[in-house]
Amino acid sequence: MARRRSGLSPRHKKILAFLEEYQQDKGYPPSIREIGDHTQISSTSVVKYYLNQLEEMGYIERRSNVSRGINLIKNAGGSILQTMKNAAAQAMDQLVTIPLVGNIVAGEPMPVPSSDFSYYDPESGIDIARSLLPSSDPLDQLYALRVHGDSMIDAMVNDGDIVVMKKVDQARNGEMVAIWLADRDETTLKYFYQENGRVRLQPANPSMQPIIIEDPSIVEVQGKVVLVIRQLEKA
Amino acid sequence: MARRRSGLSPRHKKILAFLEEYQQDKGYPPSIREIGDHTQISSTSVVKYYLNQLEEMGYIERRSNVSRGINLIKNAGGSILQTMKNAAAQAMDQLVTIPLVGNIVAGEPMPVPSSDFSYYDPESGIDIARSLLPSSDPLDQLYALRVHGDSMIDAMVNDGDIVVMKKVDQARNGEMVAIWLADRDETTLKYFYQENGRVRLQPANPSMQPIIIEDPSIVEVQGKVVLVIRQLEKA
DNA sequence: ATAATAACAGAACAAATGTTCACTGTCAAG
């Protein structure tokens, strides 16, 4: 039999390759006996023998007495698996999933996710290409709402549309914002303009008249509209 | 105890979160007892009970009688997690680029890509998550147009909006289509209804009146509207 | 109230799986 050289023997490589392939395929690591079967090693003790060596060499991590407790650190080529994760993350990065946290209904306050809101809360999310979003916005401040009813038609937003919002509590001129009008008990989407002490809320539909509010304190900005999506054909 | 809602209960979410975190941290999935310990579930049978439900819902895959044989398919947000190798390719696949071939202007015929049109012709394209599009549509029949002017406001489409169209020459009832009205020299977006020999073109804005056309031969369907996108903040 | 169903508990069980150990074979150096 060949003596232990400095590097990896064919069996070492075979085991590492199998570990990677198996984890890839099944989503969890193989057992010692499965490794043996697929690498022509008939004895479980020999598999353990090799696994110990691979662990010493830093290719894997193991937790003793734990079934399938093998963590592949780097593959046989020596390149760290983490780089792969990064590549995937980068590709994923082009596509962001925005939580769909609720509905906009004119007569009731709009749901806004709390700052500590759980990643797993939303029943569903919508996927958006990053290129459609303002590049600067941090993703965790974005959330989406589905519009219910025809109350937003003067904002050119229809029943069933999805609006992507950014959490802000102050609007700048010219931005479209979601506003809770305390005196009317109403949520509305309007272009926001603050000019000489009063607030003008301009509908997106140029044929509609603006709302002028003399007392800015009663307008409550819920968020800024970033994107509106209307699916005519349901996916 | 709370009844099973349509979506995921807090425990479902907790388990999914733990599965993801554990796998990320250790490199292999947790055992049933470990899941129980970290999610305040005292009985292994209850953990199994939830795992069965998660499997039925498609969030995980399991191999029976296999220790830690859990494969996390998608997280609670519903986005695909897959294993790292496929993730990059899959993520790419989730994103489609649709050619932006021109503008819609009310007074002139709408540009429609010819059938042999080169995929690389358009100066620019827009990236759309596949999940937003009708799953059935072949991608090569989709194209996008930018709306110029306020002429489409009765279709709830604003100046600057992007409409994604599908090439069709015949519309079915209830579809929103782009139509060239020969007698008016005008392009318009309307809901299409053909009923007892005549065509009714219904604006999306429910407060507007429909156009009735007695002679169907003068309506020329340019395409079907699949998606409308409005970017409030330019990227 | 009552029945039905979902949610949960805990123990007992069986199977999967890692570990240990005594033993055999190989090869190179003294």
Added chain:
DNA sequence: CTTGACAGTGAACATTTGTTCTGTTATTAT
């Protein structure tokens, strides 16, 4: 040739771990 480190075998063993089962508690519907 002998020795010793390395490589490998196979079985016995001990844990870990998934499964099943009986039963209890809550929630909803009738």
